[in-house]
Amino acid sequence: MPQPKIMVEVTITDLSPEQQARFGANVEWLNTNTGQFYEAANPAGVDITEIRAALRVTFVGEYDPEEDDFVGNTYFTRSLSEEDTPTSFSKKDKQHCGFLFLRSLRTRLDSRLRFGGHMYFNVFRLRKRADLDAEAYAADAALMEVLARAQKGFISYRRYTASDGEFLSLSEWETEDDARAWASNPEHAVTQARGRSRYYESYVLYSCAEPKVRRFKRSTPPLIDAS
Numbered sequence: 652m653p654q655p656k657i658m659v660e661v662t663i664t665d666l667s668p669e670q671q672a673r674f675g676a677n678v679e680w681l682n683t684n685t686g687q688f689y690e691a692a693n694p695a696g697v698d699i700t701e702i703r704a705a706l707r708v709t710f711v712g713e714y715d716p717e718e719d720d721f722v723g724n725t726y727f728t729r730s731l732s733e734e735d736t737p738t739s740f741s742k743k744d745k746q747h748c749g750f751l752f753l754r755s756l757r758t759r760l761d762s763r764l765r766f767g768g769h770m771y772f773n774v775f776r777l778r779k780r781a782d783l784d785a786e787a788y789a790a791d792a793a794l795m796e797v798l799a800r801a802q803k804g805f806i807s808y809r810r811y812t813a814s815d816g817e818f819l820s821l822s823e824w825e826t827e828d829d830a831r832a833w834a835s836n837p838e839h840a841v842t843q844a845r846g847r848s849r850y851y852e853s854y855v856l857y858s859c860a861e862p863k864v865r866r867f868k869r870s871t872p873p874l875i876d877a878s
Contacts, residue, residue: 655713656711656712656713657710657711657712657713657723658709658710658711659709659710660707660708660709660728661707661708661709661710662681662705662706662707663705663706663707663708663748664681664683664703664704664705665703666678666703666704666705666706669747670706670747670748671704673744673747674706674727674744677706677727677729677730677738678704678705678706679704679705679706679707679729680702680703680704680705681702681703681704681705682701682702683701683702683703684701688705689702706727706748707727707728707729708725708726708727708728708740709725709726709727709728709731710723710724710725711723711724711725711726711731712724724739725739725740725745726738726739726740727739727740770823770824770825770860770861770862771823771824771825771826771827771829771830771858771859771860772821772822772823772824772858772859772860772862773820773821773822773823773824773830773856773857773858774819774820774821774856774857774858774859775819775820775821775822775854775855775856775857776817776818776819776854776855776856776857777817777818777819777820777851777853777854778816778817778818778851778852778853778854779816779818779850779851779852780849780850780851780852781852783849783850784849784850787849788846788849788850791842791845791846791850794838794842795838795839795842796808798836798838798839799822799833799839802829802832802833802836803825803829803832804824804825804826804828804829804830804832804833805822805824805825805829805833806822806823806824806825807821807822807823808820808821808822808823809821809822827858827860830858
């Protein structure tokens with residue numbers, strides 16, 4: 652399933668003379684009263700008190716589910732529309748803007764739901780009946796996964812089986828409304844009822860909006876030249 656493109660635009664204001672000199676043609680002029688950029692042909696207008704030098708940069712990327720992280724690059728915003736090859740906002744450029752890395756914004760996206768500014772998370776713990784029809788259960792489960800993936804707001808679905816036989820599934824949704832819409836889907840509701848009457852011994856469903864997210868990823872150790 653192709654991942655949605657994520658774009659985060661940031662406007663940096665109160666540029667110093669050194670910053671204005673460094674970023675040159677990428678500097679724009681912002682009306683701090685209206686929030687609009689000055690585009691009039693007369694350059695004298697930038698001398699108005701409320702017009703300030705500003706710099707727009709945009710992160711463009713997507714979520715990589717295998718790496719469980721965002722991949723992409725940050726560009727000068729104007730270059731995205733005015734140049735055939737956008738100009739990257741480099742690490743040195745970021746250092747000249749107070750070590751701006753957009754990481755806080757990207758982390759906030761992650762902690763709120765990677766693709767829309769929100770996040771809704773379901774954890775389903777299930778114990779199956781010993782006498783269930785395994786073939787029928789597997790067919791229903793496969794159909795429900797296909798239907799869920801086609802729903803508006805669906806992000807991801809994973810399932811695991813513990814050593815004691817307990818089944819665990821995790822699903823992520825863009826909003827609580829999206830998750831509730833799936834819960835009330837007619838085919839899903841019928842299958843849920845069939846599960847309670849034929850498949851399930853017991854289950855517990857946990858739901859959470861905007862969960863806190865903490866990550867760890869071991870760095871690859873450097874190669875050692877033994878020669």
